[in-house]
Amino acid sequence: MQLNHIKDNIYYISAPVNMGIIVNERGEALLVDTGIDDSVSRKVRRMLEEKGFTLKGIIITHAHADHCGGAPYLVKSTGARVYATGIEKTVLEYPVWEPVYLFGGAYPPQPLRNKFFLAPGVVVDQELEPGVHNVAGSEVEIVDLAGHTLGQVGVAAGGVLFCADAIIGQDILSKHGIPLNTNIHRSLETFALLEERRESHFLPAHGALLEDIKMVTAANRRRVEDTIDHLLSLMSIRRTAEEILAAACAKFGVHIGNPGQYYLMHLTVLAYLSFLLDKKLITPTYRDNRQYFSLTSAG
Ligand SMILES: [Zn+2]
CATH class of the missing domain: 3.60.15.10 (Ribonuclease Z/Hydroxyacylglutathione hydrolase-like)
Structure with a gap:
C-alpha cells in the first residue's frame, strides 16, 4: 500500500x-x-x-x-x-x-x-x-x-x-474472465457514460491509474458483449443455468475452486440471463422440475 x-x-x-x-x-x-x-x-x-x-x-x-x-x-x-x-x-x-x-x-x-x-x-x-x-x-x-x-x-x-x-484494469480483466456485474443493461449504460467523461485521470478500484479511460472501458464492454454472444450461442439448445455457467467458464478460462468463486459467477450468469429474458431473446421452459433457457426464436 x-x-x-x-x-x-x-x-x-x-x-x-x-x-x-x-x-x-x-x-x-x-x-x-x-x-x-x-x-x-x-x-x-x-x-x-x-x-x-x-x-x-x-x-x-x-x-x-x-x-x-x-x-x-x-x-x-x-x-x-x-x-x-x-x-x-x-x-x-x-x-x-x-x-x-x-x-x-x-x-x-x-x-x-x-x-x-x-x-x-x-x-x-x-x-x-x-x-x-x-x-x-x-x-x-x-x-x-x-x-x-x-x-x-x-x-x-x-x-x-x-x-x-464500474470497469476493471485490463490485466485483471484477463484474469477474471467474466467480471461481476449484477445489472447488464445498467453496466452498458455506465460504459457509455464513462466514455463521455472528460476527467484527466480515472482510478478503477482494481487496476492502475488511467489517463485515458476509453481503451479500458472498450475492453470491459467487449467482454460483456462477448459474454452475451456466447451465452446466446449456448442457448441454441435448451440448457439449465448450471450448464450455461459451466460452458461460459470454459469459454473465458475461469476455474471455480471454492464456494465464493462459484456463487459470484452464479450471480453474474443470472445477471446475463435476466438481461436476455427482459429483451425476450431467451425463454424459460420447465421439464422434470428443471428450468431450461433457450433462444426465443428456437421455440
Ligand atoms: Zn465490487
Whole structure:
C-alpha cells in the first residue's frame, strides 16, 4: 500500500482495492472506499496522519466487503462520517445481505460468511444522490455508475474520477474472465457514460491509474458483449443455468475452486440471463422440475 499524489488536492492509496483521497483547503480528507478490514484501514489512517490530513468523511462506492470492511475501524478511531447511496446503505448496515443474496436469499453457509463476503456493519450517516454536493467539507460530484451493483457510484473531484468497480484494469480483466456485474443493461449504460467523461485521470478500484479511460472501458464492454454472444450461442439448445455457467467458464478460462468463486459467477450468469429474458431473446421452459433457457426464436 502506498499513498500517491494524482494532482492538486487529489491523492489515492494503491492497494488491492484502491482508495481515493480528496483534501480541502483545511487539510480535511474525504476518503473513497476503505479496503477490506482493520489492518488495511489502520495503514490508511497512518498514511493520512503522516501527510497531516484529518479524515472527515468516507464515501463507500458500493457495499462489497472489500470496499467497506475497513470502515468501522476508521469511524471508531477518527469519528469520520459515512456516505453511500440508499440502496447500498441497506447492505452496509445489514451486511448479511451480501452473502444472503449470493446464496439465493437463504442464510449463507460458513464459507460465505468470511471477511470477503460478510463485512462488519457500518452506519451510513447520510445518503448520497448523484450530482454535485459538499461532502464532509469537499465539493465532489457523485456519479451514478450502477451495473456492478444496483447502487454503485463513482466520485469526481478536481479532474479525477474514482470509478469503483464500474470497469476493471485490463490485466485483471484477463484474469477474471467474466467480471461481476449484477445489472447488464445498467453496466452498458455506465460504459457509455464513462466514455463521455472528460476527467484527466480515472482510478478503477482494481487496476492502475488511467489517463485515458476509453481503451479500458472498450475492453470491459467487449467482454460483456462477448459474454452475451456466447451465452446466446449456448442457448441454441435448451440448457439449465448450471450448464450455461459451466460452458461460459470454459469459454473465458475461469476455474471455480471454492464456494465464493462459484456463487459470484452464479450471480453474474443470472445477471446475463435476466438481461436476455427482459429483451425476450431467451425463454424459460420447465421439464422434470428443471428450468431450461433457450433462444426465443428456437421455440
Ligand atoms: Zn465490487
